[in-house]
Amino acid sequence: xxxxxxxxxxxxxxxxxxxxxxxxxxxxxxxxxxxxxxxxxxxxxxxxxxxxxxxxxxxxxxxxxxxxxxxxxxxxxxxxxxxxxxxxxxxxxxxxxxxxxxxxxxxxxxxxxxxxxxxxxxxxxxxxxxxxxxxxxxxxxxxxxxxxxxxxxxxxxxxxxxxxxxxxxxxxxxxxxxxxxxxxxxxxxxxxxxxxxxxxxxxxxxxxxxxxxxxxxxxxxxxxxxxxxxxxxxxxxxxxxxxxxxxxxxxxxxxxxxxxxxxxxxxxxxxxxxxxxxxxxxxxxxxxxxxxxxxxxxxxxx
Amino acid sequence: xxxxxxxxxxxxxxxxxxxxxxxxxxxxxxxxxxxxxxxxxxxxxxxxxxxxxxxxxxxxxxxxxxxxxxxxxxxxxxxxxxxxxxxxxxxxxxxxxxxxxxxxxxxxxxxxxxxxxxxxxxxxxxxxxxxxxxxxxxxxxxxxxxxxxxxxxxxxxxxxxxxxxxxxxxxxxxxxxxxxxxxxxxxxxxxxxxxxxxxxxxxxxxxxxxxxxxxxxxxxxxxxxxxxxxxxxxxxxxxxxxxxxxxxxxxxxxxxxxxxxxxxxxxxxxxxxxxxxxxxxxxxxxxxxxxxxxxxxxxxxxxxxxxxxxxxxxxxxxxxxxxxxxxxxxxxxxxxxxxxxxxxxxxxxxxxxxxxxxxxxxxxxxxxxxxxxxxxxxxxxxxxxxxxxxxxxxxxxxxxxxxxxxxxxxxxxxxxxxxxxxxxxxxxxxxxxxxxxxxxxxxxxxxxxxxxxxxxxxxxxxxxxxxxxxxxxxxxxxxxxxxxxxxxxxxxxxxxxxxxxxxxxxxxxxxxxxxxxx
Numbered sequence: 057x058x059x060x061x062x063x064x065x066x067x068x069x070x071x072x073x074x075x076x077x078x079x080x081x082x083x084x085x086x087x088x089x090x091x092x093x094x095x096x097x098x099x100x101x102x103x104x105x106x107x108x109x110x111x112x113x114x115x116x117x118x119x120x121x122x123x124x125x126x127x128x129x130x131x132x133x134x135x136x137x138x139x140x141x142x143x144x145x146x147x148x149x150x151x152x153x154x155x156x157x158x159x160x161x162x163x164x165x166x167x168x169x170x171x172x173x174x175x176x177x178x179x180x181x182x183x184x185x186x187x188x189x190x191x192x193x194x195x196x197x198x199x200x201x202x203x204x205x206x207x208x209x210x211x212x213x214x215x216x217x218x219x220x221x222x223x224x225x226x227x228x229x230x231x232x233x234x235x236x237x238x239x240x241x242x243x244x245x246x247x248x249x250x251x252x253x254x255x256x257x258x259x260x261x262x263x264x265x266x267x268x269x270x271x272x273x274x275x276x277x278x279x280x281x282x283x284x285x286x287x288x289x290x291x292x293x294x295x296x297x298x299x300x301x302x303x304x305x306x307x308x309x310x311x312x313x314x315x316x317x318x319x320x321x322x323x324x325x326x327x328x329x330x331x332x333x334x335x336x337x338x339x340x341x342x343x344x345x346x347x348x349x350x351x352x353x354x355x356x357x358x
Numbered sequence: 359x360x361x362x363x364x365x366x367x368x369x370x371x372x373x374x375x376x377x378x379x380x381x382x383x384x385x386x387x388x389x390x391x392x393x394x395x396x397x398x399x400x401x402x403x404x405x406x407x408x409x410x411x412x413x414x415x416x417x418x419x420x421x422x423x424x425x426x427x428x429x430x431x432x433x434x435x436x437x438x439x440x441x442x443x444x445x446x447x448x449x450x451x452x453x454x455x456x457x458x459x460x461x462x463x464x465x466x467x468x469x470x471x472x473x474x475x476x477x478x479x480x481x482x483x484x485x486x487x488x489x490x491x492x493x494x495x496x497x498x499x500x501x502x503x504x505x506x507x508x509x510x511x512x513x514x515x516x517x518x519x520x521x522x523x524x525x526x527x528x529x530x531x532x533x534x535x536x537x538x539x540x541x542x543x544x545x546x547x548x549x550x551x552x553x554x555x556x557x558x559x560x561x562x563x564x565x566x567x568x569x570x571x572x573x574x575x576x577x578x579x580x581x582x583x584x585x586x587x588x589x590x591x592x593x594x595x596x597x598x599x600x601x602x603x604x605x606x607x608x609x610x611x612x613x614x615x616x617x618x619x620x621x622x623x624x625x626x627x628x629x630x631x632x633x634x635x636x637x638x639x640x641x642x643x644x645x646x647x648x649x650x651x652x653x654x655x656x657x658x659x660x661x662x663x664x665x666x667x668x669x670x671x672x673x674x675x676x677x678x679x680x681x682x683x684x685x686x687x688x689x690x691x692x693x694x695x696x697x698x699x700x701x702x703x704x705x706x707x708x709x710x711x712x713x714x715x716x717x718x719x720x721x722x723x724x725x726x727x728x729x730x731x732x733x734x735x736x737x738x739x740x741x742x743x744x745x746x747x748x749x750x751x752x753x754x755x756x757x758x759x760x761x762x763x764x765x766x767x768x769x770x771x772x773x774x775x776x777x778x779x780x781x782x783x784x785x786x787x788x789x790x791x792x793x794x795x796x797x798x799x800x801x802x803x804x805x806x807x808x809x810x811x812x813x814x815x816x817x818x819x820x821x822x823x824x825x826x827x828x829x830x831x832x833x834x835x836x837x838x839x840x841x842x843x844x845x846x847x848x849x850x851x852x853x854x855x856x857x858x859x860x861x862x863x864x865x866x867x868x869x870x871x872x873x874x875x876x
Binding site: 104105106107108109110111113114133134135303304305317318319320321322323324 | 580581582585600602603605606660663664666667668730731734735737738739740741742747749751
């Protein structure tokens with residue numbers, strides 16, 4: 057019954073009508089599935105250093121003459137199976153991406169909500185900070201936070217804390233969009249009758265914000281969030297490509313691409329190409345889904 | 359106006375400027391010639407600061423700031439200094455500068471005391487004569503002082519740089535950011551991690567054996583970028599090629615490759631002093647004090663695989679701590695520990711760690727050929743023997759202060775031999791640590807009374823045969839006690855444009871004065 061009503065819902069209808077979206081969704085499911093199930097599906101555990109064999113490093117993909125059957129997409133410079141590493145790497149990339157989006161969403165939405173609802177000086181302060189931050193590229197801010205954290209944290213804890221730091225760095229770099237969007241919508245909503253009514257009955261500002269305003273401003277936030285996942289994954293990959301992201305013993309997609317980049321000249325193309333393809337596929341399909349969601353939720357386009 | 363300037367420039371510089379643009383992965387640490395014993399830093403310093411002696415192209419000793427010397431007794435030498443030599447700021451070079459530099463290089467916050475080790479006193483006799491009083495006979499004195507570089511006393515005093523910077527504390531002084539030597543090139547500027555620019559010193563006392571008037575050194579950490587810079591013609595010379603690209607670059611028509619091996623051994627050092635390792639899971643004791651654990655670490659390393667895969671053949675697996683080309687090396691003592699992960703695991707069990715233990719390996723990521731990649735491979739090789747190793751890789755400029763502060767439990771280092779004699783390595787790496795030259799880079803604080811005695815003998819023994827026997831035995835003890843985990847001796851081809859000719863330097867210090875650029 058629920059399924060049926062979902063099937064007939066507006067969203068599902070527009071989903072069914074868009075073949076691109078269906079393909080994108082399928083790819084996303086495959087990527088996410090592979091990432092989630094990596095510990096069980098992947099032929100090798102690339103993070104278990106004892107499983108790596110340096111003598112089998114640089115093996116080309118299996119279909120190449122010199123390829124080895126147990127490494128379908130070849131191995132990297134340490135003897136890690138590329139396929140397994142992509143699966144585990146995607147897991148890190150997705151995890152970092154989702155966590156970073158959740159963090160910046162929470163931060164951005166709360167700040168935007170308060171700024172829009174309270175207004176005045178607080179609003180001005182938050183929005184000026186947002187303006188300043190918008191004048192920097194997100195990657196710079198993430199680099200800055202990552203760099204400061206590296207100096208501040210004790211050396212031997214870097215590896216353990218690399219991922220949380222990355223999440224915070226990317227999260228901080230992305231909250232502005234949410235804050236701006238939510239603030240705008242909040243300012244519109246707070247003048248409406250239902251909010252005024254709630255105020256008249258004497259509900260506290262916090263309750264009004266959370267119970268009445270928030271649900272009505274979440275639509276656009278979800279759209280931004282979906283698209284932001286793709287951006288966050290790219291940012292994580294960029295940081296790891298630059299060598300400041302996750303530790304090299306636990307490579308994410310960006311780290312793999314960086315490692316492979318060093319061997320492009322010497323002909324070991326598979327180390328960088330396959331993770332690159334995986335990254336493109338993942339980001340593109342998430343982006344397409346985001347686009348579709350934006351159009352589907354936009355009443356003007358219906 | 360512009361034409362006028364151009365004409366003026368042409369008149370002012372009748373000889374056409376010839377620039378050598380050189381790149382390698384590593385930047386210098388400081389401009390203070392007495393501060394850091396680091397090959398890349400020395401490589402740059404020798405352009406600007408000179409010592410009393412210097413090496414010829416074949417690593418023989420020739421006069422530099424000293425024109426001649428005589429040995430009055432075993433422990434008493436007299437040097438005649440070169441007259442008419444001027445520092446870059448125009449002040450004359452005299453005996454006072456030698457005496458001053460001797461006092462300066464000995465300061466404990468530097469790491470270059472080794473180059474004046476064994477010298478008790480430097481005495482000024484007259485403006486252009488100094489005498490060295492030694493602690494004992496010193497068969498290697500003239501080689502040892504090549505890197506004892508002379509700084510102007512008046513300049514250092516004027517700029518309050520009489521003391522070496524405290525590098526550990528990241529102190530900067532005037533002399534760590536500016537130079538004033540007597541050498542063939544003047545450092546016009548150093549932008550850390552970006553470039554060092556040298557221009558010719560027109561008043562240099564010597565004669566160039568080449569035509570290079572300007573040198574621009576660019577540190578480029580990324581392997582691919584460095585090779586691209588060479589291929590695109592942005593640089594003329596690259597002295598540390600990514601091993602994976604060497605074969606391809608050999609086929610490149612516009613380039614030529616100069617093969618050679620550096621006198622440098624890459625190894626892992628272990629804290630053998632603290633009663634508890636700072637970065638390890640074992641509490642209350644230090645497992646690296648146990649010979650069985652050190653042996654297990656040695657046995658678990660597949661040096662052939664590192665050579666074949668990571669170094670693409672460009673390394674010589676090592677059993678001892680000095681490389682071919684260094685006096686004291688011989689193939690029969692350089693026996694490589696056999697790769698035996700099962701044996702290592704067993705030995706580790708016997709030592710009381712059947713489940714292994716965890717420790718952190720500190721590793722530079724822009725100093726030695728494939729440094730970080732080798733460390734990663736070590737992590738996986740050691741994992742098979744039961745060690746759970748955490749890798750902490752960082753830039754050399756951050757790495758060295760950490761190492762100097764002894765803030766490490768296990769670390770990678772490469773040791774090049776500036777004097778081409780094995781004593782240099784033993785004295786720096788194996789001799790019990792002091793604040794001076796002895797044990798200057800013994801960061802694991804190995805202390806072996808027998809070796810200390812042998813090293814003391816090596817310093818003063820003039821009978822070559824006797825000395826060689828001690829040297830051999832000391833290297834063997836170091837090997838058998840597994841005080842270090844030697845990995846390999848580094849081979850390092852250089853690549854350059856066809857028009858460049860330069861002499862390959864075993865000590866990784868390309869000399870622009872020997873270079874010709876067409």
